[in-house]
Amino acid sequence: MNFLEQIVSRAKSEIKTIVLPESTDIRTIKAAAMIQEQGIANVILVGNRGEIEKLAGDLDISKAQIVDPADFDKFDEYVNTLYELRKSKGMTVEQAKKLLSENVLYFGIMMVKMGAADGMVAGAINSTGNTLRPALQILKTAPGAKLVSAFFIMVVPDCEYGEKGVFVYGDSGLVENPNAEELSEIAIASSKSFKSLVQAEPVVAMLSYSTYGSAKSELTEKVVEATRLAKQKAPELQLDGELQADAAIVASVGQSKAPGSSVAGKANVLIFPDLNCGNISYKLTQRLAKADAYGPIIQGLARPVNDLSRGCSAEDIVGVVAITCVQAQNM
Known part of the structure; x- marks a missing residue:
């Protein structure tokens, strides 16, 4: 087996749940369908169900969980937790509510923080800074890690x-x-x-x-x-x-x-x-060298969160999700 086949096999041995917040991007939807079809991970897509299903078209994402912040039953709990985490930095309850309503990256990270997901993969349509900022603010570093x-x-x-x-x-x-x-x-x-x-x-x-x-x-x-x-x-x-x-x-x-x-x-x-x-x-x-490049893979965070190149393919997303699953297993 090559490297990716080994990683996929290891991911399948202990299924983890990964949140993919960028559900307005067709590559993310294609990746979700492939991940579920191959049995690599459980997938959470963040966004409006109707819009996601319309974008998916004939792609089978029926096994993916779709979570819309607008009608999420634990939304207030997430808001209060975020407020408590960030109030020392000046965040108000209203700001926390607005952030989780409008920013799927922050919402996705809160799903990881609250244990609803084991990790997150994003960056297909967001910069590295925007992708990692909520992780650094909310998850912070792993025990013993001095640097992310x-x-x-x-x-x-x-x-x-x-x-x-x-x-x-x-x-x-x-x-x-x-x-x-x-x-x-x-x-x-x-x-x-x-x-x-x-x-x-x-x-x-x-x-x-x-x-x-x-x-x-x-x-x-x-x-x-x-x-x-x-x-x-x-x-x-x-x-x-x-x-x-x-x-x-x-x-x-x-x-x-x-x-x-x-x-x-x-x-x-x-x-x-x-x-x-x-x-x-x-x-x-x-x-x-026509090499496969997987990453950037993040190390030093309390939970696995990984960034994608904005030039990534759906297959690239699948590979990074599998790697994120293995990181979650090792944690």
Whole structure:
């Protein structure tokens, strides 16, 4: 089985409920039909039943639960809970009511917060900021997590590198310019995500334009310090840096540039120094290598909430839902 088939199989082994709030988008409706047909998850669609069913047309979404905030029997309970959570930030009851009436992303997150759903997937028609803001405000970080960050799972066809062509790229979706401390946390979290989702041992490369001091600047020193901190926090982890990308994944180059490194030439978790590098790299890998890119997958939240690229397909949504289910199982 390939990576996605394994994830789908694991999702089916313990069915979770995932809320898809963007029900005005046909890709979301198609994904809901596919998810239910394949038995991957229970799906909640948020919105007006008549409008959703009209958009669905001949698509079978009969097994999906449709929840309309306008006539939801627990709406007042949700409003009061949101108010209590956010009143210290100045939110009033009326503002909470308006937010949950008009913003399906906040309503979807409240369904996760209140236990009606195990996770949420959105972002097909919303920016990453809009998708994740309610999650950060309402769900907050998981116990022990110091930072919420994002990664992509990259599945590269016919690839001899990584874990049979499978990599985690982090952070390639959320944290714009992490400092050394934050970069070390991203590395450790990404290694755990790799092990959890790919079910293989993570080998983590802290990437830079320099290998082992071949160049020195403020940019490289950040990666050097992040490597030191990550090794200090997680000494059991196979992690090394700073490494150039070719030294990280190509054995012959790794042996030449970083002799003695247990990571060089073997890396399957690639940690980028900033969001520019991570985001550009995942998109180039996706397009030039015809790789499948799943994400951005969010790590560090109390419950799984995942973002979608606005260029996603219905099939992409299905894949991210399956990954979200497995994250929920692991929690």
